[in-house]
Amino acid sequence: MLVSDLRKEFYDVIKGKRILVLVHSDIDGICASKILQSLFRADHILYTVVPVKTRSDLVSAFEQHREQARYFLLLNCGGCLDLVDVLSPPEDVKIFVADNHRPLDVCNIYNGDQVRILSQLGEDEEVPAFEDVFREEESEDEDEDSDEEDGKRRRFDEETLERRRARRQWHQQRHKIIFDYTQFSYYGSSTAMLMFDLAWKLSKDNNELLWWAIVGVTEGQVFERTEQDRCVLATGTLQGHVSRLNHQTQDSQPLDCLRITFEKELKLALYRHWSLVESMRHSLYASTTLKLWTLRGEKRLQELLAEMGLPLVQCRQLYSGMDVNLRQDLRSLLEEKSEKYGLPDLLFPSFSASRGFRIKVGSADYVYSAAALLEPPQKDITPTAAALDVADCLAVGREEVLERGIEGSKQQLSAIYRQVQTFLDMNQVISAGPFLYATVIQGTPDAWFFSAPHCLTLLARFTLRAHVSVSRGRKSGALPLVLTSPDVRAAQPDTCLVCGIPPTSEDSRRNFFGKAFEQAAEKTASRAELEFFDTNIIRLSVDDRSKFFDALISLLS
Incomplete structure (x- = not known):
C-alpha cells in the first residue's frame, strides 16, 4: 500500500x-x-x-x-x-x-x-x-479440481474450455x-x-539533519545513480531549506556551529584534501575527457594549468598548502578554460559544510569518504562495523573518522586508476557483440578493492568511459559493459562478482542487466547468487562463467 x-x-x-x-x-x-x-x-x-x-x-x-x-x-x-x-x-x-x-x-x-x-x-x-x-x-480452481476428478468420465463443455482459454x-x-x-x-x-x-x-x-539529507542526495549525483532532472529538483528543494536554516549572520551564531552553504562545486574527487593534479587524474570526468593516462593527455593537462597561470609546484602539493590567492581563484579559472578543453560540465551545484576554523568540506567529499569506509581494505572489519564507521563519519565533530575515510578513498581511486590503465594498455576491454566485457585477473594486487560491489561499479564506469574516449569505433559508445572480478572477500572459494552498466550514449540511468543476469543464470543452471539489492551485480561461480557469458550474449543479441 x-x-x-x-x-x-x-x-x-x-x-x-x-x-x-x-x-x-x-x-x-x-x-x-x-x-x-x-x-x-x-x-x-x-x-x-x-x-x-x-x-x-x-x-x-x-x-x-x-x-x-x-x-x-x-x-x-x-x-x-x-x-x-x-x-x-x-x-x-x-x-x-x-x-x-x-x-x-x-x-x-x-x-x-x-x-x-x-x-x-x-x-x-x-x-x-x-x-x-x-x-x-x-471458482476456476474448483472447476479445475472437479474436472480433474471426473476427466476420464466426461468431456469438458464449451463454457469450461472458453473460461480456461481466457484464463x-x-x-x-x-x-x-x-x-x-x-x-x-x-x-x-x-x-x-x-x-x-x-x-x-x-x-x-535542523542543520545536522539537513546535511545528512544533502549527503544522501549527493550520492546519487556523484555516482550517477539518479536521473539528472530529479537531481536538479532535489537540489532546488535543499537550497530552499539551506537558506531557511542558515539565514543568520555568522556573528550571531556560535563559533563551532555547523554552517551549510550552497555553491558551485568542481567535479574533481577530493580536491580539497589532495593535490590538484592528483585529483584531476583520479576524477572520472576530467581523467576520461583529457585522457590523462596517456602522454598526450598529461601534456594537455600541463597546458591547461599553464593557461590558468598555476605553477606546477603549486598544483602538485596539497590543496591546503597552495597559495591563498590561487585557491580563491581556482574555480573561476577552471570555469573560464573548461569549454576550450572539452570540460563544460566541470562545475555543478552542490553544498559544503564548515564548523569553526576547520577546513570547509563538500558534500561530495563526505560521499567519497563514506563509500571508502563501507568497503574498507582491512580484512578484519565486518560489514556491520563498516556501516557503523560510516554513521560516525557523518556525525558532526567526528573529523578523525572522516579523514580516515578520505585517505581510504584516495587508495580506492588510485587502485581504480591503475586498473583502468592496465585494461587499456593490455587491450583487455573486448567486444562480445552486444556488449563489451573486461576481467580483473586473479592475483591482481588491487583485487581486494574490486571484490566489493560499490568499488566494482566505480571501476566499471571509469573503464567504459575511458575505453569509449580512446576507441576508434563509433559503436563503442552504444555498447554496455560487463565487468568481472575475483571475489576474494567471499567465504566460498572460486567465485567472482559480475557487474553490468548501461552504455555511455544513453542519458537514462535505467539498467537492463539485472533481468538479463537472472535469465542467463536460470537458462544455464549456473551457480549464481542474486543476493545484492543492486540487481546489476551478482556473485557467480568461476567454473560457470564461460557458459553464463555465452547465454548472456545469446539473450542480448
Missing part, C-alpha cells in the same frame, strides 16, 4: 511502539537512518537499527528480531521483493518500506494491510493496474506486463531526503 501522509500513516502509528529498522549498507540509507534516529530520540521511541548488505542478511535479521517488535522499517532494501512471500511475517506485523531501488514489487504496492510503501513514486514510474496483475480464481490468455498477458515493468532497474528519489521532509513537517529539522 502506498502511504500518502508520512506523519499520519507512519510516524503517528509507531509512536509509543518499538520499531526495528533494517537499513541497507549504502550512504543514502545510513543518512536516512540517522535522521530517523534523531526523531526517535526526540519522541522517546524505542528502536533497534540493524545494517544489512544482502537479501540473506535481510531475512536473517528479520528472523532474529521478529519476536522483539511488531513494527519493521526497511530503508533502501526489500522494496523490490515480495516481502510477505520472502519474510512470511505474522499477521500482526506491519512492515514499512522506504526504498530508492526501482521497480518496486507490485505485491508490496497492492498489499493493503501488512506492507506500506513510504517512498513517493515519480510521474515516470508506471505501475501496472491491479486488475492486470491480480485476479480472483477460486490462459490473461496469464500470458500478465507475464508480459510484469516483464515490461521489471526489465529495467533504476533508482528513485533519495530516502534521506524523504526522511528529512518528515522531520521538517514535524518541526524537528
Whole structure:
C-alpha cells in the first residue's frame, strides 16, 4: 500500500511502539537512518537499527528480531521483493518500506494491510493496474479440481474450455506486463531526503539533519545513480531549506556551529584534501575527457594549468598548502578554460559544510569518504562495523573518522586508476557483440578493492568511459559493459562478482542487466547468487562463467 501522509500513516502509528529498522549498507540509507534516529530520540521511541548488505542478511535479521517488535522499517532494501512471500511475517506485523531501488514489487504496492510503501513514486514510474496483475480464481480452481476428478468420465463443455482459454490468455498477458515493468532497474528519489521532509513537517529539522539529507542526495549525483532532472529538483528543494536554516549572520551564531552553504562545486574527487593534479587524474570526468593516462593527455593537462597561470609546484602539493590567492581563484579559472578543453560540465551545484576554523568540506567529499569506509581494505572489519564507521563519519565533530575515510578513498581511486590503465594498455576491454566485457585477473594486487560491489561499479564506469574516449569505433559508445572480478572477500572459494552498466550514449540511468543476469543464470543452471539489492551485480561461480557469458550474449543479441 502506498502511504500518502508520512506523519499520519507512519510516524503517528509507531509512536509509543518499538520499531526495528533494517537499513541497507549504502550512504543514502545510513543518512536516512540517522535522521530517523534523531526523531526517535526526540519522541522517546524505542528502536533497534540493524545494517544489512544482502537479501540473506535481510531475512536473517528479520528472523532474529521478529519476536522483539511488531513494527519493521526497511530503508533502501526489500522494496523490490515480495516481502510477505520472502519474510512470511505474522499477521500482526506491519512492515514499512522506504526504498530508492526501482521497480518496486507490485505485491508490496497492492498489499493493503501488512506492507506500506513510504517512498513517493515519480510521474515516470508506471505501475501496472491491479486488475492486470491480480485476479480472483477460486471458482476456476474448483472447476479445475472437479474436472480433474471426473476427466476420464466426461468431456469438458464449451463454457469450461472458453473460461480456461481466457484464463490462459490473461496469464500470458500478465507475464508480459510484469516483464515490461521489471526489465529495467533504476533508482528513485533519495530516502534521506524523504526522511528529512518528515522531520521538517514535524518541526524537528535542523542543520545536522539537513546535511545528512544533502549527503544522501549527493550520492546519487556523484555516482550517477539518479536521473539528472530529479537531481536538479532535489537540489532546488535543499537550497530552499539551506537558506531557511542558515539565514543568520555568522556573528550571531556560535563559533563551532555547523554552517551549510550552497555553491558551485568542481567535479574533481577530493580536491580539497589532495593535490590538484592528483585529483584531476583520479576524477572520472576530467581523467576520461583529457585522457590523462596517456602522454598526450598529461601534456594537455600541463597546458591547461599553464593557461590558468598555476605553477606546477603549486598544483602538485596539497590543496591546503597552495597559495591563498590561487585557491580563491581556482574555480573561476577552471570555469573560464573548461569549454576550450572539452570540460563544460566541470562545475555543478552542490553544498559544503564548515564548523569553526576547520577546513570547509563538500558534500561530495563526505560521499567519497563514506563509500571508502563501507568497503574498507582491512580484512578484519565486518560489514556491520563498516556501516557503523560510516554513521560516525557523518556525525558532526567526528573529523578523525572522516579523514580516515578520505585517505581510504584516495587508495580506492588510485587502485581504480591503475586498473583502468592496465585494461587499456593490455587491450583487455573486448567486444562480445552486444556488449563489451573486461576481467580483473586473479592475483591482481588491487583485487581486494574490486571484490566489493560499490568499488566494482566505480571501476566499471571509469573503464567504459575511458575505453569509449580512446576507441576508434563509433559503436563503442552504444555498447554496455560487463565487468568481472575475483571475489576474494567471499567465504566460498572460486567465485567472482559480475557487474553490468548501461552504455555511455544513453542519458537514462535505467539498467537492463539485472533481468538479463537472472535469465542467463536460470537458462544455464549456473551457480549464481542474486543476493545484492543492486540487481546489476551478482556473485557467480568461476567454473560457470564461460557458459553464463555465452547465454548472456545469446539473450542480448
